[in-house]
Amino acid sequence: MKTAAGLLLSAIELDRASPLPLYRQLYLQIRKQILNGRMQGGVRLPSTRTLSHELGLSRITILNAFDQLIAEGFLASRTGAGTYVGSEWESRGGQAEQQQPPPRLSDLSQSMLSLRSDHFRGISYADWDPATPTSFLPSHSTYEAFPQAVWRRLMNQHLLKPTKAMLGYGELQGLHALRSAIAEYVFDARGIDCEAGQVVIVSGAQQAFNLLGMLLLNPQDNVWMEDPGHIAARIALQAQGARVTALRVDPDGIDVEQGLSECPEARLVFCTPSRQHPLGVTLSYARRQALIDWAAQQQSWIIEDDCDSELRYSGRLLPALYALDQMARVIYVGTFSKVLFPSLRLGYVILPPALVEPFCTLRAVMDRSPPTLLQATTADFMAQGHFIGHIRRIRGLYKARQQALIEQLELQVGGFFTLTPADAGMHLIAWLPTHLSDADIARQLAEHGIHTYPLSDYSIAHAQPPALLIGFAGTPENQAATRVEALARALRALGYLPGSA
């Protein structure tokens, strides 16, 4: 008993400053020792007198703790014989230590674990970490340019009083004010003529892809994907059991001819017409018509991820597929992650009328509408013209940043890279000497704290020449020189450039 008592006493630490009452602290600590097996079933506890003496607590305090532990079956008191740890704890101690077999997971999650490339994890981790050093991650953008003061002012207007409208469950489809602002914006910016009733607010493009996959795809259904193409979108559709037909991407965009010859019966195509992800080409007008005609004839669906249509620096922006389509086969997906900020977690889907109700039902099963406060603030931000102004600002900013970065890359590592400037978006493509592996180089650079993505990560069936995606949006002009210097130093250290680090 001594040992047990000593064990108990030694382990108990009371914080007299804590708002937690002492009896509650004692209760929790004794319970914890029973739960983690340190105090075995049948072990007798020190008397309340001993405890009150040793711990400097009143006996009432100790009795309060004991009473609750007894009521909950942790302790048992045998009249005259004192208080014991409940016998049901007999066998349990130690088991926690036993080796457990690896958990059995669903086939779905197994397949996702295998589908998920390290690159995909890279997005999730390297980018959020404020400690991430010199980084050319394409998803890196500029945060210091965000009009925080305006944003704060607009948000505070919705923080004055606690109202049901702001705190309660939001509109399933998304806040009407935001859906209207989006409908107006896409008409002006993309020639898309839709009602607010066709717009559904989601927590970002990725949620949209998943919901659309669930809504439209059966296992074994065929889908056309751009190759190289959007990794997360592909995983989302594959997670529904879709079979991917990987279509080449040429200077005109996705190769529709290949799709028509290899798999005309596909259920849907996922494409990024405004700026092909990741190569950056624009889907030609003829290809747009070809996709639309195919979808109309096959009654198939087109998921139009219009990413970076807002961030175009050169070349012309063609009308959205959604605007060209007369047969309601196009589903348009937009996001605020790039033009506002990622942590806003707001995106939108513009649906053909026939899909609105089923999409919303599915959405209600999976999740609810995003936080109303953020939707309302974004709606005001758009309605008051700040959105357009901000897009114009960062477009100019990113254009200048790309130029500055390209100059420095040409200057410091020009011989090594062959650069394709981007007409749109947040990254350029730096082609490597063809005998090298972009995956190796990206990994080695990451070890030197230089983060890029290898183009090969995006490839499905058609190998590309080796290249790195180099994000420029996150690199202010006045830092371009030093950051590229760090890159050059790493390349020298790795022996890819002449001269030593």
Added chain:
Amino acid sequence: MKTAAGLLLSAIELDRASPLPLYRQLYLQIRKQILNGRMQGGVRLPSTRTLSHELGLSRITILNAFDQLIAEGFLASRTGAGTYVGSEWESRGGQAEQQQPPPRLSDLSQSMLSLRSDHFRGISYADWDPATPTSFLPSHSTYEAFPQAVWRRLMNQHLLKPTKAMLGYGELQGLHALRSAIAEYVFDARGIDCEAGQVVIVSGAQQAFNLLGMLLLNPQDNVWMEDPGHIAARIALQAQGARVTALRVDPDGIDVEQGLSECPEARLVFCTPSRQHPLGVTLSYARRQALIDWAAQQQSWIIEDDCDSELRYSGRLLPALYALDQMARVIYVGTFSKVLFPSLRLGYVILPPALVEPFCTLRAVMDRSPPTLLQATTADFMAQGHFIGHIRRIRGLYKARQQALIEQLELQVGGFFTLTPADAGMHLIAWLPTHLSDADIARQLAEHGIHTYPLSDYSIAHAQPPALLIGFAGTPENQAATRVEALARALRALGYLPGSA
């Protein structure tokens, strides 16, 4: 040509006050008429001179619009012969009018559409609508009691400067500060001893149920569910193809014996031990042990939806299954929707260590971490003690509201209802005369603007006596009399109570 010209001119409305340049307005409006088929391919446009005269625009403005439309293939100009609508628009007009077949959806979404009861839609709609009249919806809570001033102050501390930490992609698993605060809270409140590393932030309990279903279930896997039980959770698991074994609920909670005899090999059990949803009973200590022993032996999983453990008014709160389990088979799900507010869209999952990595991977495929701003504010709210204080306040508030509502129900409709007060949560059960249909009565009351839920909506295989779930959290004491009056009036009008409306 005249007609086309007339048509065009009549349809164009220029807003000289708009920030949108006039050439852009003209461009958009002509494009819209081509896209919606009002202007067919081949149609000749009025000359720039005519347009400039009719519309009172400079010819430069008109030429700017034409140039862009020509560049994008909407218009074609034939030297000497003027400007025409591009011929590719020939065939398209009108097609939009054609009848479309109903869209083909995935089997998954078909089944969800069928699974989703009107009740489930009820949650989504009736509750958010600020116009919803006198309502006893269980999900209705008090918003006026939320400490908005504190919340606003804490939030504003994170709105001062635009930082990568606040605006960029958040930690995939959720903000560390919030996960730590939760780990501390569940230890103090529920005796759960876990690391912040086992906590994953989700956008609410519903997202957790869906992710867990995907993570752990294969089609045809068996799951134990409480009957009556949580509707949305059941749909989430059924959406993964799970077969539901519906276990009776008695005063000790879910009938484990029935599960052991009918389907011992089930992959998981979903249960609500602290307050069975919807009946409100507490899972007995013995049943908790039985569940844990079964899960350990079968290597099955227990999803513990600990709903309303914070809102307990009487009877004792037993330790969480997670705290009792030594074999790491329990997955604990908590939400802030009820104790803070639904539109916060924050909940959490506490996982056995072996499931953290796979869960986070799946989560990264489905969605990202919720908005950092809201996570950070919630973390501060907890760390600074406001959370515990708020829970204590609303617990007292709801307890008083239930008492007031029960008094009024006894007083005004006592003969009709047999009331079971709730030990916890936000609704009580009002049993009806056994010959009546609770679904009918709930529907009829809704038509009179009185919103309740029928108990039968929650039943799976075992019919319950008819009853209504009557939420009390949303009814201030001083409104109880008038709201119950409205209820009584409706019941009289419907002929369920003597006397006429």
